[in-house]
Amino acid sequence: MSGQQAGAEQRREESSAPTSSPSRFVLGLDVGSTVIRCHVYDRTARVRGSSAQKVENVYPQPGWVEIDPDALWAQFVAVIKDAVKAAGVQMNQIVGLGISTQRATFITWNKKTGHHFHNFISWQDLRAAELVKSWNNSLIMKLLHGATKLLHFFSRNKVMLTVSRFTFTTQHVTLRLVWILQNLPEVKKAVEEDNCCFGTIDTWLLYKLTKGSSYATDYSNASTTGFFDPYAMRWSKLIATMVSIPFSILPPVRDTSYNFGSVDEEIFGVPIPVVALVGDQQSAMFGECCFETGDVKLTMGTGTFLDINTGKTPQHVNGGFYPLIGWKIGHELVCLAEGNAGDTGTAIVWAQKLDLFTDAAETEKMALSLEDSEGVYFVPSFSGLQAPLNDPCACASFMGLKHSTSKYHLVRAILESIAFRNKQLYDMLQREIQIPVTNIRADGGVCNNAFVMQMTSDLINEKIDRPAHFDMSCLGAASLAGLAVGFWADKEELQKLRQSEMVFKPQRKWQEYEVNMENWVKAVKRSMNWYNKT
Numbered sequence: 033m034s035g036q037q038a039g040a041e042q043r044r045e046e047s048s049a050p051t052s053s054p055s056r057f058v059l060g061l062d063v064g065s066t067v068i069r070c071h072v073y074d075r076t077a078r079v080r081g082s083s084a085q086k087v088e089n090v091y092p093q094p095g096w097v098e099i100d101p102d103a104l105w106a107q108f109v110a111v112i113k114d115a116v117k118a119a120g121v122q123m124n125q126i127v128g129l130g131i132s133t134q135r136a137t138f139i140t141w142n143k144k145t146g147h148h149f150h151n152f153i154s155w156q157d158l159r160a161a162e163l164v165k166s167w168n169n170s171l172i173m174k175l176l177h178g179a180t181k182l183l184h185f186f187s188r189n190k191v192m193l194t195v196s197r198f199t200f201t202t203q204h205v206t207l208r209l210v211w212i213l214q215n216l217p218e219v220k221k222a223v224e225e226d227n228c229c230f231g232t233i234d235t236w237l238l239y240k241l242t243k244g245s246s247y248a249t250d251y252s253n254a255s256t257t258g259f260f261d262p263y264a265m266r267w268s269k270l271i272a273t274m275v276s277i278p279f280s281i282l283p284p285v286r287d288t289s290y291n292f293g294s295v296d297e298e299i300f301g302v303p304i305p306v307v308a309l310v311g312d313q314q315s316a317m318f319g320e321c322c323f324e325t326g327d328v329k330l331t332m333g334t335g336t337f338l339d340i341n342t343g344k345t346p347q348h349v350n351g352g353f354y355p356l357i358g359w360k361i362g363h364e365l366v367c368l369a370e371g372n373a374g375d376t377g378t379a380i381v382w383a384q385k386l387d388l389f390t391d392a393a394e395t396e397k398m399a400l401s402l403e404d405s406e407g408v409y410f411v412p413s414f415s416g417l418q419a420p421l422n423d424p425c426a427c428a429s430f431m432g433l434k435h436s437t438s439k440y441h442l443v444r445a446i447l448e449s450i451a452f453r454n455k456q457l458y459d460m461l462q463r464e465i466q467i468p469v470t471n472i473r474a475d476g477g478v479c480n481n482a483f484v485m486q487m488t489s490d491l492i493n494e495k496i497d498r499p500a501h502f503d504m505s506c507l508g509a510a511s512l513a514g515l516a517v518g519f520w521a522d523k524e525e526l527q528k529l530r531q532s533e534m535v536f537k538p539q540r541k542w543q544e545y546e547v548n549m550e551n552w553v554k555a556v557k558r559s560m561n562w563y564n565k566t
């Protein structure tokens with residue numbers, strides 16, 4: 033049954049329901065890299081109850097980042113129960129569940145027993161760095177690039193242009209999955225016996241929630257794996273064949289707002305329909321109501337993700353920004369182009385662990401208490417540097433430390449580095465995407481920070497709108513779920529419900545930052561290729 037069909041049924045049910053029937057709500061969940069949270073939304077999109085827990089990443093070796101699936105499952109169930117309790121409502125008042133997830137974090141499990149073969153391998157994990165390097169320098173890639181460049185020259189076909197510029201990254205699932213297939217004998221054996229399931233977090237949660245009766249992902253999540261073809265809208269035969277990923281382990285891909293099946297009654301006591309699966313950045317885009325071509329959102333959570341709505345067709349790859357499926361709802365297909373920086377909130381969390389402050393909220397005042405960072409620069413690169421530099425071997429570093437450097441300077445340098453990365457990404461967007469930017473909307477935990485917001489607005493010389501609630505991934509998932517069950521009629525209704533808290537306007541000319549930014553770029557360059565030398 034499609035999301036729209038489910039919606040029609042729900043609307044029918046509501047119109048015949050007695051007026052005294054209890055209020056209904058939808059749940060929006062976001063499984064982030066730092067926090068897993070659930071909000072209970074009413075019809076006005078107001079949050080009626082919430083719950084959140086910190087996600088515990090596991091670091092078994094330098095550069096490896098994993099999540100224990102059993103711990104994640106326990107947290108997922110707990111935040112739902114706690115949020116519903118906090119809202120003071122009953123589980124049977126929940127008409128739909130929408131799940132937004134960190135993308136490209138994956139797991140494999142035994143098809144017969146449902147037992148996982150290993151922890152989730154996070155999108156931040158660098159174990160495939162060597163594979164990435166050797167594939168990108170391989171003869172096959174050179175031949176592929178050469179052949180498609182030639183084909184593009186004669187045909188002007190944009191798909192050929194995209195393939196001619198395609199490179200692997202550690203953030204893609206592709207070569208991390210290849211690493212698992214090559215290094216875990218148990219997985220290899222299961223694949224040979226056709227007993228292996230692959231899934232990103234959404235797929236695995238759906239499988240767990242439905243006790244194995246539903247196995248699927250959605251287009252937005254699939255498009256972030258690195259081996260999905262957004263032009264043909266199916267798993268990429270070319271990439272899967274090239275790196276030997278067996279098709280037999282991949283889930284079917286469905287619409288984003290869709291009836292994926294109901295939660296097994298044993299879990300929450302009632303069978304709640306799972307009616308949206310969506311990648312967190314695409315979800316934030318939907319929650320921000322970035323529905324029109326040219327709408328931009330800037331999410332600053334664990335990482336920074338800058339996305340632009342590019343309309344119905346995927347953009348060709350031009351270096352840094354990559355094409356993604358935003359969402360598919362029936363005949364409506366929205367594509368995005370995205371650029372990212374891997375370490376944003378991670379830098380804040382790291383500094384907090386060092387006791388530079390006790391609460392992230394303090395960082396804003398600490399930064400504002402100084403005129404400048406006194407020539408101290410921070411390079412936010414715990415998981416390498418993404419576009420435009422694309423260096424998985426870059427190190428995180430402070431440069432320009434002096435006897436007079438205090439923790440305040442360090443904190444200010446960290447916040448400035450986030451704004452500098454935003455400027456780098458925005459410049460890249462303007463260079464690569466030939467679509468005029470309409471609105472820019474920010475979200476994610478770090479957008480709480482007015483220092484980072486103002487400096488970003490100054491640097492890019494644009495207004496940036498901050499919503500009343502920053503958990504746009506939760507709201508997006510809830511919105512997509514709500515549309516599927518007729519809780520909300522259409523996107524126009526959602527647009528009317530959107531609340532802006534503040535608009536940051538440029539106050540200083542970007543040239544005032546020019547010298548600082550140049551010095552920061554110098555620091556970034558000096559941090560590059562570090563782990564190759566040591």
Ligand SMILES: Nc1ncnc2c1ncn2[C@@H]1O[C@H](COP(=O)(O)OP(=O)(O)O)[C@@H](O)[C@H]1O
Pocket residue numbers: 063064065066067068332333334335376377378380381392393394395396475476477478479480481
């Ligand atoms: N006022 C603040 N200033 C700077 N960082 C903040 C502030 N409030 C929250 N954060 C950071 O936001 C991050 C969490 O953002 P969130 O969007 O919830 O992450 P994710 O969805 O990736 O799990 C954390 O690293 C936290 O330290």
Ligand SMILES: O=P(O)(O)OC[C@H](O)CO
Pocket residue numbers: 063064065066133134135136155256311312313333334335336
């Ligand atoms: O955990 P987040 O919210 O920073 O998002 C992670 C991204 O989805 C990775 O692609």
